[in-house]
Amino acid sequence: MSNLKVFFFILLFFLNFTYASAQPYVEKELLDKIGKKYKVFAKKRFYYLQKTLDSVKDANDLEKLDKVNTFFNDVRYKSDIKVYGKKDYWATPWEFLGKDMGDCEDYVISKYFALRYLGVDSKKLFFTYVRSSKFKAAHMVLTYFETPRSEPLILDNNNRKIFPASKRKDLTPIYNFNGESLYKAGKKGTGKKLKNKKTHKKWDELKLNMKRKKI
Template sequence: MKKTLTLFFITAAIAAILMSSPEFSITKAFLEKIEREYGVFAKRRAFALVQMMNEVRDQSEMEKLDGVNDFFNHTPYASDKETWGVSDYWATRYELIGKDRGDCEDYVIAKYFTLKELGVPPSKLFMTYAKSLKYKTAHMVLTYYATPRSEPLILDNYNFKILPASQRDDLIPIYSFSGDELFNAKQAQIGKMVPAAAKQTRPWDELIITR
């Protein structure tokens, strides 16, 4: 009996060590920073993001797309003016989580960097500006190409279901670009307000977060 209990506790201890050392993690200091700035809910969401990443890290690319798309689409939509008081602001993932609201570009940025961290090649991911016929407004979505010749899949905050572009006749694509074509981040930092005129070229080195 004593030997069995000893084995049980050793096994439990090993399991605890493995569970506390995931491939993706977030530091206590960073969680505390998020809580100070945004509150307990944001802290829980940040932790949930890392949990989700660990759940899908060994899954197929499609399962990673589903997990990341679903996670961020639970964040309510709001314009930059409503959230930040400015007309254009590109938020980091943790600002999106902290404010618990964002616009289409914020969803795309969060999904892009999360999928990239999960090992999806940046060459398969493109930010795509489009016109939404349903809402009669400019819009941005994340597009995924399984191969260079594949029909792209659309990750969108309007339509939560990931669909091929041919099934999204409510969107008229305008142009696409790769995040890696626009930035070469050497260090991570919290996002900053970016003037509209510089919006397409400046913010990329400000949008990655270390944890």
């Protein structure tokens, strides 16, 4: 076999291996379960999600943030009481997109895990508790910090565009949470780390439901 043929044989093998080893966001077995529970339209939503994620897999963080934020903001808002019969429930991304509805925490959770799948560093992503002057209520958004001292970008289901925190005068940050640590939010940067943080019950419950692939 000529050197050129050997080269193309190796290249073809490598490409096939790379394609075969690429993990989809939702594996086939789980996708089939979602289809059975939520029917064909839900399954199509997950196909479209995969297509959306694939379109920015080699893009920079800002492009990934924009695509993910836009995709999930098309899901309908609905309170936990109306969807789950509970005051406060953190849905898995599969429950959220399968039902095609959820509250602010559910948007944050789904955006977070989609961005983690795309390779965005978990140290840059935070679940941020805020107070909204517009709605006179507590709220949660996903924040992105380029560095621990950076001004965060806000991914919010109540606003389709991503803005730096200084442009969101309607939001007052309270706490930043990243699954490991809790910070008291400041005007800039991730804020002051709080000592003796207890385990976040909802986060632990979510991780367990993710592990069980709860739909």
